[in-house]
Amino acid sequence: MKYKIKMYVLLALLAIQWQTKATEKKVGQTVISGKLGNGMERFEGGEFSFDVYDQNASARLKTFTSQIKCTIKDKRFTISVPNNEPYVYASISLVDREGNSTIFNSNYGDVTPLLYKLGDSLNMTLFTGGLIEFLGNSASLPSCQQNIYLAGNMPLGALECGIMLRRERRFQAAFDLHYRFLYIQFQTGLQIMEGYKNQLSKYEIDLITIDLKSKLYCDAFKSIYNGSFRMPSSINQQAKGFIYKTRDELKSFKNNPTSLHSIYFGKAFLLNEMAGLSTSYGTDGSYQLSFQELTDSITAHYSGELRSKILMNSFLDGLTKSMRGRTSLYNQVVKVMDNGPSKKMLASYIEKTLDKAKAFAFDLPNPEGIRHRLEHYEGKVIIADFWFTGCHGCVGMTPALRKVYEKFNNNKNIVWLSINITNTMDSWKKGLESGDYTFPGQIHLSTIGNGFAHPLLKHYNYSSFPSLLIIDQSGKTIATYPPDPRFDGGKGLEKLIDSLL
Numbered sequence: 001m002k003y004k005i006k007m008y009v010l011l012a013l014l015a016i017q018w019q020t021k022a023t024e025k026k027v028g029q030t031v032i033s034g035k036l037g038n039g040m041e042r043f044e045g046g047e048f049s050f051d052v053y054d055q056n057a058s059a060r061l062k063t064f065t066s067q068i069k070c071t072i073k074d075k076r077f078t079i080s081v082p083n084n085e086p087y088v089y090a091s092i093s094l095v096d097r098e099g100n101s102t103i104f105n106s107n108y109g110d111v112t113p114l115l116y117k118l119g120d121s122l123n124m125t126l127f128t129g130g131l132i133e134f135l136g137n138s139a140s141l142p143s144c145q146q147n148i149y150l151a152g153n154m155p156l157g158a159l160e161c162g163i164m165l166r167r168e169r170r171f172q173a174a175f176d177l178h179y180r181f182l183y184i185q186f187q188t189g190l191q192i193m194e195g196y197k198n199q200l201s202k203y204e205i206d207l208i209t210i211d212l213k214s215k216l217y218c219d220a221f222k223s224i225y226n227g228s229f230r231m232p233s234s235i236n237q238q239a240k241g242f243i244y245k246t247r248d249e250l251k252s253f254k255n256n257p258t259s260l261h262s263i264y265f266g267k268a269f270l271l272n273e274m275a276g277l278s279t280s281y282g283t284d285g286s287y288q289l290s291f292q293e294l295t296d297s298i299t300a301h302y303s304g305e306l307r308s309k310i311l312m313n314s315f316l317d318g319l320t321k322s323m324r325g326r327t328s329l330y331n332q333v334v335k336v337m338d339n340g341p342s343k344k345m346l347a348s349y350i351e352k353t354l355d356k357a358k359a360f361a362f363d364l365p366n367p368e369g370i371r372h373r374l375e376h377y378e379g380k381v382i383i384a385d386f387w388f389t390g391c392h393g394c395v396g397m398t399p400a401l402r403k404v405y406e407k408f409n410n411n412k413n414i415v416w417l418s419i420n421i422t423n424t425m426d427s428w429k430k431g432l433e434s435g436d437y438t439f440p441g442q443i444h445l446s447t448i449g450n451g452f453a454h455p456l457l458k459h460y461n462y463s464s465f466p467s468l469l470i471i472d473q474s475g476k477t478i479a480t481y482p483p484d485p486r487f488d489g490g491k492g493l494e495k496l497i498d499s500l501l
Contacts, residue, residue, distance in 0.1 A: 030138075033078040034124035037133070040075075046096040048077035053089040053113050053263060081118060087207075089113040089263055093453060094126065103452055104130045111463050113263065114145045115207060140199035145208060148189040179220065179242050186216045206258045213253070214264035217246045221271045247272055259306070266309035273297050273310070291329060299336045308342035315346060359471045360459040364419065364445040367432070372445055374475060377415050381500050382471040384417040385442070386462060388452075389431035397466040400485035402439040404493050409441055413473070413501060418442035421465065423451040468493075472500050 032050060036043055050068045070079045072094075081088070091113045092104040103111060104126070116122065120137035127133070131150075134143045165174035189212045197205060220243050250268055259265045273294060291314070298310050311333050330350050337343040359382075361374045374382075385401055387394035408414050418438045420428045428446050431437045438444065447454035452463070460469065460480050470479040478500065483492025 028083045029080040030083055030118040031078065031080055031121045032124070033121070034076070034126060036072065036075040037125045037127040039128040040094075040126055042096045043072055043094045043102075044075055044097075046072050046094060048072050048079070049093045049095070050079055050081060051091045051093060051113075052081065053091075083118045086118060087261070088116050088118060090116055092126070092132065095453060102130065104132060112149050114142045114149075115204070115211075117141050117204070140196055141204055144193055144196040144200065148192045148208070148212070151185075151188050151192060175238060179239065182216060182220055183242075186212055203258060206256065207262060210253050210256070210259050210262045211264050213246070213250050214262060214268040217243065217250050217268045218264060218271060220246055221268075254306070260309065266306070266313045269302070269306075269310050270298075270313040273301070273314075292332075295333055295336070305338055305340045305342060308337040308340055311337055312342040312346045357476050359475050359477045360456050362456045364456070365448065366444055367428070367446075372417075372443065374471075377471075378475065379413070379473050381414045381473060381497065382417060382469070383414060383497070384419055384469040384471070386419045386421060386457070386465055386467040386469070387431070387437045388421040388465060389427045389434075389437070391437075391465050394466040395436045396486055397468075397484075398437055398439060400490060401468075401493075404485050404490040404497070405439065405441055407490075407494060408497060411501065414497065416442045418444050419456075420444070420446040420448075421452055421454070421457070422446060422448055424448070470496065470500075 034048075048070050052068065068079050068081055070077050091111050094102045094104075096102075117138045122138045122142075123135040125133040125135070132142070132146060134140075134146075161177065165171075165177065190209070193200075193205065193208055200208075220239070250265075250272075253259045253265070254269075294314055295311065298307060298314060302310055315329065315333055330346065334343060334346065337346070359374055363371055363373045365371055383401075383405075385397065387397070405416055420431060420437075422428045422431075425448060428448060432444060447456065457463070460467075460477075462480075468479075468482050468484070469477070470482050472478050479496065482496055485493045
């Protein structure tokens with residue numbers, strides 16, 4: 001009898017110990033599983049990737065992305081995501097057996113990460129066209145956002161129509177099409193969210209609303225100030241009125257602590273500061289602004305973690321992305337940042353990017369299939385322009401970059417690369433034949449086969465286009481985001497190239 005009791009006690013202790021260990025493994029983990037829907041057979045045996053963005057980061061800052069991957073077997077996949085935070089922004093991508101990638105939540109190369117609630121299991125089915133059916137206790141939040149962004153994506157036909165109207169100098173019609181669509185996109189998002197209000201928490205509703213309003217401001221701002229939507233001054237004033245109205249509405253969220261968790265909010269207020277300081281606007285949206293001037297203005301107008309977040313965005317979003325002098329600029333801005341998530345994130349970014357000075361050893365085909373490698377251009381300065389067919393901003397880059405090219409076109413020590421981002425030859429061919437994205441003198445290459453998931457783009461964290469890359473004669477990366485010739489008529493880029501010759 002005593003022997004049996006001892007055995008029962010021992011078994012009970014072992015059971016408790018096993019249960020404890022099993023529980024420990026599950027603590028802090030969210031299981032995400034799913035399957036491939038009809039038409040997705042080519043991804044069988046490929047890879048599923050859940051790309052997590054830091055919630056305190058700015059949208060599209062892939063430097064802070066952690067990729068959680070698994071192999072797809074029997075059309076199914078399962079991963080575990082650490083619950084370091086109750087919510088994460090993430091995007092989903094698949095890679096087939098041939099290495100071709102499909103990015104979900106992507107609109108013409110611009111990835112829109114969705115907000116996910118962690119803690120509960122999440123199941124999904126992936127379909128063609130980038131559609132996801134979310135299931136499980138946490139399905140409402142990503143489902144709501146996916147429906148919002150799918151409804152809000154501007155059709156490619158509308159983008160092409162806008163370009164056509166501007167070419168025909170029908171600027172008022174182009175303005176009405178573009179800006180009314182932006183506002184309708186925002187209103188549609190609010191209406192869709194209304195249908196989910198009983199399934200979402202107040203925090204989730206507030207955060208989606210802030211994201212929507214911030215994205216509206218960012219999209220409107222970029223349209224008028226980055227030169228891709230060129231208009232006469234009278235139409236410019238209408239566009240600015242739209243932007244100012246959106247900005248004033250956005251300011252109502254300034255003291256809402258939820259806004260600090262939005263990956264779009266900090267970027268919106270950075271753009272607001274840039275607009276407030278810019279003193280000279282041309283019809284191409286050009287402006288002049290020093291990093292010191294911007295830092296001083298942000299420091300004066302904001303405080304706490306919001307100030308740190310905006311400063312982080314100012315450092316990372318194109319003003320200071322030359323590899324040269326980045327450490328000294330970092331030392332300058334970090335002095336006025338609070339010891340919070342943004343400061344730690346910026347320190348991590350500096351540590352990682354300084355190791356990337358050596359250029360990526362690319363190996364890309366030209367239209368005839370001949371491979372071009374980095375080593376082929378040793379001893380020459382490389383100016384690479386990344387674009388994709390259907391990118392209206394890329395169309396605006398072409399004449400601006402061509403103007404810079406014409407100043408240096410007799411210099412044999414410079415190579416001008418035109419790098420198309422696509423998965424298909426038809427898309428690349430269409431872009432080349434249009435003449436909208438390239439100019440004579442460029443060497444045409446492509447990421448065909450890997451598209452937006454090409455290792456070259458991942459190495460430089462490129463997820464929005466057009467993008468320019470500068471590599472010097474020794475094969476070192478000089479600038480991942482050099483001065484944009486659309487902004488200043490090419491003066492900044494010309495100065496940078498001159499310094500390398």
